[in-house]
Amino acid sequence: MDYFFYCRDRDGAGQLRWQLVEEHWAFMDRFADGMIARGPTLTDDLEDATGSVHIVDLPDAETARVFAFEEPNYLAGVYRHVIVRRFVDLLGRTMWDFPGRQEERGGRYLILAHAKPLMDWPGAERTEPALERERLIAFGRLLSPDGEDWEGTAVIGEFPEPEAVRGLFAATGAYDRIEVHPWTFGGRR
Template sequence: MPFYVYAQDQPDVADQLEALCEEHWSYMDGFDSRLILRGPTVSDDGEEHTGSVHVVDLPDRVAAERFAREEPFWKAGLYRDLTVVAAEVLLRRETAADVPYTLVIARWTMSARASGDAEQQGLLGAEPDSRLTFVAALVDDGATGTTGVVAAVRALPDEARGLVRPWADRLAGGRPMTLTAQRWERGGRH
């Protein structure tokens, strides 16, 4: 099952991240065949590393938590926050290097009435904009429905939000949501 794993950097850790970069990549090499999406989030100007995103196919939540907590940056205390959520991949296209991307995340609270899965809502048959390269529904572990969406978009943040909002609106089923956007880069060895 795919899991969305996001770790937010502690402040002022750029030098430490650089020093552990090879160890991080070597760790990720061990999951290469299971990584669906990977890469850092960066500042608006693209200059500073702000976090790490991985969508990884693992057997269960325990394995996903272990993947996140054994990662070298986390073990060194370079991250301040960690999110691990089951995901249903709805769209996956090849991402290009050296192209500006934005990671858009929409989250909402589940109500007593479950929203159902993405396929039931007709999202898999939708014709997405070609700038959407990855979209996944974030799924509650209790299987009561979706709790959010994460997308990688070949656009800058303001435009990217607009491209993801229709997907998020349909999945949220009218629930109020928080929609954030931050620059993202395709990861892996360079």
């Protein structure tokens, strides 16, 4: 089962995050075989982390709980909020298979589109905008932890105009709120 994790940093947690980087990476190494994508979201100037994104194939919900809440940054208080969702991979590759080159294609972004409650758009189906596959690093539907309810869409990609991508999501009418965050590849450097 694939899971999406987005951990939002507490204000002022940057120094603590850097102190824990080796512990964080060592923890993530335990899940390397299932990793689909990983990396921090960043401030607009790309200087500081604002959170961490992980998309990973895990055997069950208990392992997902361990991944989210026994991670060193979480235990030390780096994160103020953790989102855990089941993830339906619509791309079928990992970030390591991504063919793009940032310098030619635009900045890298996480776009997190939160679905409207179904009662707000009766008759509508889950919908994702058509996006250029070669720009996508990760792309999938977000489901409730039990996998029953559609809760939105997450995309990580290289986009010259991320606000235009936000507009594509908004035009579907299926999303209540759309977040755009600068993002970069994560892992050992």
